[in-house]
Amino acid sequence: GDSVTQMEGPVTLSEEAFLTINCTYTATGYPSLFWYVQYPGEGLQLLLKATKADDKGSNKGFEATYRKETTSFHLEKGSVQVSDSAVYFCALSLPFYNQGGKLIFGQGTELSVKP
Amino acid sequence: NAGVTQTPKFRVLKTGQSMTLLCAQDMNHEYMYWYRQDPGMGLRLIHYSVGEGTTAKGEVPDGYNVSRLKKQNFLLGLESAAPSQTSVYFCASSSLTSRGYNEQFFGPGTRLTVL
Numbered sequence: 001g002d003s004v005t006q007m008e009g010p011v012t013l014s015e016e017a018f019l020t021i022n023c024t025y026t027a028t029g030y031p032s033l034f035w036y037v038q039y040p041g042e043g044l045q046l047l048l049k050a051t052k053a054d055d056k057g058s059n060k061g062f063e064a065t066y067r068k069e070t071t072s073f074h075l076e077k078g079s080v081q082v083s084d085s086a087v088y089f090c091a092l093s094l095p096f097y098n099q100g101g102k103l104i105f106g107q108g109t110e111l112s113v114k115p
Numbered sequence: 116n117a118g119v120t121q122t123p124k125f126r127v128l129k130t131g132q133s134m135t136l137l138c139a140q141d142m143n144h145e146y147m148y149w150y151r152q153d154p155g156m157g158l159r160l161i162h163y164s165v166g167e168g169t170t171a172k173g174e175v176p177d178g179y180n181v182s183r184l185k186k187q188n189f190l191l192g193l194e195s196a197a198p199s200q201t202s203v204y205f206c207a208s209s210s211l212t213s214r215g216y217n218e219q220f221f222g223p224g225t226r227l228t229v230l
Binding site for chain 2: 042
């Protein structure tokens with residue numbers, strides 16, 4: 001079945017370090033891919049998205065490219081800040097006719113950025 | 116424009132008690148979802164609704180019931196709470212975008228503990 005696997009955390013980085021969080025997926029068809037971010041005590045916020053192969057999603061300095069050949073959607077940021085400390089979730093969406101277009105999430109990766 | 120709101124934010128129940136979680140959205144979205152978040156497991160779909168008066172089961176529906184009497188509200192009920200239902204519950208809503216992908220908007224969550 002459809003699934004998402006992302007690297008386990010926690011990931012601890014120093015401010016201004018380069019970030020990569022790996023995400024791979026298994027899906028039939030052509031899902032849309034998302035990265036959501038959850039700050040402490042809050043709900044999930046959409047960080048970026050890509051809807052077809054080779055699309056690059058970007059927001060707030062974060063980027064991810066939809067790679068169909070490697071079934072990957074790795075999240076990257078060139079220089080992290082303390083304010084980026086959060087839990088990051090990779091997700092894919094099923095078509096609307098399949099369980100209402102539910103999202104399938106990875107297990108989440110906790111990022112902690114130290115000053 | 117409040118987006119997606121959830122009440123209550125926190126709740127402690129004893130085994131066997133019942134309660135209802137309320138989700139409300141003001142974006143006129145057709146689709147609404149209830150997820151639960153457990154450590155190391157990402158979010159899993161409990162129930163969903165594709166429109167007023169319709170509901171359907173997700174991947175972990177046992178022990179829960181839902182109702183969608185009004186388009187803007189989606190209620191999640193626990194008839195007889197069990198410790199295994201200790202979790203953080205998130206409601207989400209979405210609408211088919213003009214580009215055909217499913218961007219879900221999440222509420223802030225309800226933290227439920229069952230003793």
